[in-house]
Amino acid sequence: MVLQNRAVTTVNETDGLPLPKRYWAILATALGVGMSVIDGTIANVALPTIARDLGTAPSVTIWVVNAYQLAITISLLSFSSLGDIYGYRRIYLSGIGLFSITSLICALSGSFWTLTVARILQGFGAAAITSVNTALLRIIYPKKFLGRGMGLNALVVAVSIAAGPTIASAILSMGSWHWLFAVNVPFGIAALVIGLAHLPQNPVKVYGRRFDKVSCLMNALTFGLLIFSLEGIAHKKSAVLVVAGVLALGIIGFFFVRRQLRQRFPLLPVDLLRIPIFSLSIGTSICSFAGQMLAMISLPFFLQNTLGRSDVATGLLLTPWPLATMIMAPLAGRLVEKIHPGILGGIGMSLFAVGLFLLATLPSNPTDMEIIWRLFVCGAGFGLFQTPNNSTIISSAPTNRSGGASGMLGTARLLGQTLGATLVAMLFNLVPNHSTQACLYLGGMFAIIAGVVSCFRISQPEPLKREG
Numbered sequence: 003m004v005l006q007n008r009a010v011t012t013v014n015e016t017d018g019l020p021l022p023k024r025y026w027a028i029l030a031t032a033l034g035v036g037m038s039v040i041d042g043t044i045a046n047v048a049l050p051t052i053a054r055d056l057g058t059a060p061s062v063t064i065w066v067v068n069a070y071q072l073a074i075t076i077s078l079l080s081f082s083s084l085g086d087i088y089g090y091r092r093i094y095l096s097g098i099g100l101f102s103i104t105s106l107i108c109a110l111s112g113s114f115w116t117l118t119v120a121r122i123l124q125g126f127g128a129a130a131i132t133s134v135n136t137a138l139l140r141i142i143y144p145k146k147f148l149g150r151g152m153g154l155n156a157l158v159v160a161v162s163i164a165a166g167p168t169i170a171s172a173i174l175s176m177g178s179w180h181w182l183f184a185v186n187v188p189f190g191i192a193a194l195v196i197g198l199a200h201l202p203q204n205p206v207k208v209y210g211r212r213f214d215k216v217s218c219l220m221n222a223l224t225f226g227l228l229i230f231s232l233e234g235i236a237h238k239k240s241a242v243l244v245v246a247g248v249l250a251l252g253i254i255g256f257f258f259v260r261r262q263l264r265q266r267f268p269l270l271p272v273d274l275l276r277i278p279i280f281s282l283s284i285g286t287s288i289c290s291f292a293g294q295m296l297a298m299i300s301l302p303f304f305l306q307n308t309l310g311r312s313d314v315a316t317g318l319l320l321t322p323w324p325l326a327t328m329i330m331a332p333l334a335g336r337l338v339e340k341i342h343p344g345i346l347g348g349i350g351m352s353l354f355a356v357g358l359f360l361l362a363t364l365p366s367n368p369t370d371m372e373i374i375w376r377l378f379v380c381g382a383g384f385g386l387f388q389t390p391n392n393s394t395i396i397s398s399a400p401t402n403r404s405g406g407a408s409g410m411l412g413t414a415r416l417l418g419q420t421l422g423a424t425l426v427a428m429l430f431n432l433v434p435n436h437s438t439q440a441c442l443y444l445g446g447m448f449a450i451i452a453g454v455v456s457c458f459r460i461s462q463p464e465p466l467k468r469e470g
Contacts, residue, residue: 018141018142018143018144018145018147019141019142019143019200019202023200024142024143026196026199026200027138027142027197027200027201027202028142028151028154029196030193030196030197030200030201031094031135031138031139031142031155031197031201032154032155032158033189033190033192033193033196034094034097034098034101034131034135034193034197035131035132035135035155035158035159035162036158036161036162036189037101037128037131037186037189037190037193038101038127038128038131038132039158039159039162039163039166040162040166040169041070041105041124041128041183041186042067042070042071042128042166043163043166043170044166044169044170044182045066045067045070045170045179045182048170048174048179048182049063049064049066049067051174051178051179052066052117052179055178055179056113056114056117057114058114062114063114065118066114066117066118066121069118069121069122069125070121070122070124070125070128071125071416072122072125072226072229073121073122073123073124073125073126073128073129074125074126074128074129074132074416075225075226075229075413075416075420076221076222076225076226077125077126077129077130077222078129078132078133078409078412078413078416079133079221079269079270079406079409079410079413080129080218080221080222080269081093081097081129081130081133081134081409082133082134082137082405082406082408082409082410082412083213083214083218083267083269083405083406083409084130084213084405085133085134085137085404085405085408085409086211086267086402086403086404086405086406087211087212087213089203089204090134090137090138090141090204090404090405090408091138091197091201091202091203091204093130093133093134093405094130094131094134094135094138094197094201095194095197095198095201096130097126097127097128097129097130097131097133098127098131098190098193098194098197099127099190099194100123100124100126100127100130101124101127101128101130101131101186101190102127102186102187102190102191102194104120104121104123104124104127105124105183105184105186105187105190106183106184106187107120107123108120108121108124108180108183109180109181109182109183109184109187110180111180132412133405133408133409133412134405134408134409135155135408136152136155136392136395136396136404136407136408136411137396137404137405137407137408138201138202139151139152139155139396140396140397140401140404141202141204141404142201142202145397146339147339148393148396148397149334149335149336149337149338149339149389149390149393150332150335150336150339151335152335152338152389152390152392152393152396153331153332153333153334153335153336153389154331154332154335155392156327156331156332156334156335156385156388156389156392157327157328157331157332160324160327160328160331160381160385161324161328163324169185170182173185204402211266211267214265214268214269216261217258217261217262217265217268217269217270218269220254220257220258220261221258221269221270223250223254223258224251224254224255224258225413227247227250227251227254227255228251228255228420229420230247231244231247231248231251232420232421232424233424234247235424235428236423236424236425236427236428237427238431258270259272267403267406268406271399271403271406271407271409271410274399274403274406274407274410277398277399278459278462279394279398279459279462280394280395280398280399280407282455282456282458282459282462283343283391283394283395283398283456283459284395284410284411284414285452285455286347286351286387286391286452286453286455286456287391287392287395287411287414287415287418287452288414288417288418288421289418289448289449289451289452289455290351290354290384290387290388290391290418290448290449290452291414291415291417291418291419291422292418292419292421292422292425292445292448293354293355293358293422293444293445293446293448293449293452294384294418294419294422294445295418295419295421295422295423295426296422296425296426296441296442296444296445296448297358297361297380297441297442297445298320298323299422299423299426299441300426300429300430300437300438300441300442301320301361301438301442302316302320303430303437303438304438305319305320305373308438309367309368319370319373319374319377320377322374322375322377322378322381323377323378323380323381323384324381325378325381326377326378326379326380326381326382326384326385327381327382327384327385327388328385329382329385330350330381330382330383330384330385330386331385331388331389332389333385333386334346334350334385334386334387334388334389334390335389335393337390338389338390338393342459342460343390343391343393343394343456343459344456344457344458344459344460344462345457345460346386346387346390347387347390347391347452347453347456347457347459348453348454348456348457348460349383349386349453350383350384350385350386350387350388350390350453350456351383351387351449351450351452351453351456352383352449352450352453353379353382353383353386354379354380354383354384354387354449354452354453355383355446355447355449355450355453356379356383357376357377357378357379357380357381357382357383358380358442358443358445358446358449359442359443359446360376360379361373361376361377361380361442362438362439362442362443362446364376383449387452387456391456392411394459395407395410395411395414396408396411422445422448425441425444426441429441429444
């Protein structure tokens with residue numbers, strides 16, 4: 003009866019999983035995260051084909067992509083809260099199951115609306131996966147090796163981002179767009195089976211805590227209106243609609259935050275933001291992803307429209323960025339065990355900024371190698387920053403709030419990417435003749451801000467060493 007009336011925390015002192023079981027648990031998380039990241043971009047290549055096949059206009063068909071991203075954004079923090087209440091393992095495996103089922107529905111879709119609804123539900127599945135993924139890593143790895151787990155996670159994300167368009171092209175060369183979604187099913191089943199056998203339960207659970215449905219609704223409205231307002235500003239939508247959206251965002255957002263400040267376990271973990279190193283790390287994450295998106299969206303236009311490179315050549319030229327991240331992320335995971343994450347983050351973002359400024363000052367007719375080594379510098383800096391930063395976000399939160407910290411990590415990434423994409427659209431309208439250079443310079447400024455803020459963390463104790 004006591005457990006029903008007040009929150010009670012139980013603790014299991016185990017520090018990570020033993021090695022054989024740990025490898026299987028890592029595989030289960032890697033499969034889920036890889037699928038969810040790839041599906042964020044895999045449909046982009048096929049949008050023209052889907053539009054022709056389903057008889058929809060290109061401007062409408064884009065919702066096949068947008069619906070997926072929007073569903074993730076509005077539900078990520080809610081699934082993080084559910085993870086803290088019911089267990090990260092249960093939420094993660096539920097997300098894998100939903101993602102797999104809706105992938106099959108996408109593959110069997112014969113109409114645009116069926117596909118769009120399925121993509122929304124698939125986005126909810128992806129949100130459940132990504133909301134607790136890093137929280138799971140905290141209980142899979144021993145505390146002193148958490149940085150290595152974050153490095154491997156960054157590696158999986160980088161490979162998935164790089165592989166998305168390539169996988170899509172390979173599948174479309176052999177079959178219809180339906181197979182882009184059908185391919186998830188066997189991988190989803192494998193992740194579910196392995197996860198059921200090897201993923202651990204939460205070492206810390208809070209009983210008596212209830213899911214805040216009102217906050218869930220307010221959270222969805224707040225982030226939905228934020229994206230609506232940013233998109234409206236970027237694409238010069240009706241001023242009346244944009245102003246109405248901003249006003250609604252201000253009102254609902256105000257009451258949402260006020261409600262969170264009164265909660266013992268808030269859906270939006272504003273209490274965690276009172277931890278200096280946590281809030282600084284969230285800020286640097288938003289700035290870093292804004293800089294990344296400013297570059298990654300604008301560069302293809304520059305390479306194809308200005309330099310005359312083909313689609314295939316553009317894809318190959320952009321590969322050094324995620325390749326460098328793949329190399330640096332695991333290395334950074336080991337370095338963070340010896341070097342303060344604030345220092346690593348500052349160096350990484352400085353390197354990232356240098357790479358972006360070098361790209362902005364490319365000669366008028368650059369060789370492929372002149373482009374490639376600059377992109378490699380950007381990817382190396384980004385990889386050196388992300389792993390220590392993500393490790394700090396997760397490890398600086400109390401263990402029983404790992405779900406909230408994981409959700410904030412994902413939300414920071416989404417906010418940064420949304421901000422970056424919005425700024426690209428604005429700059430393309432404001433300075434059409436030098437848009438890519440403007441985007442790269444602005445991205446470099448975001449990287450400098452992230453580097454400076456990261457250095458502020460040096461005065462804070464290192465969470466990983468504090469836990470160990």
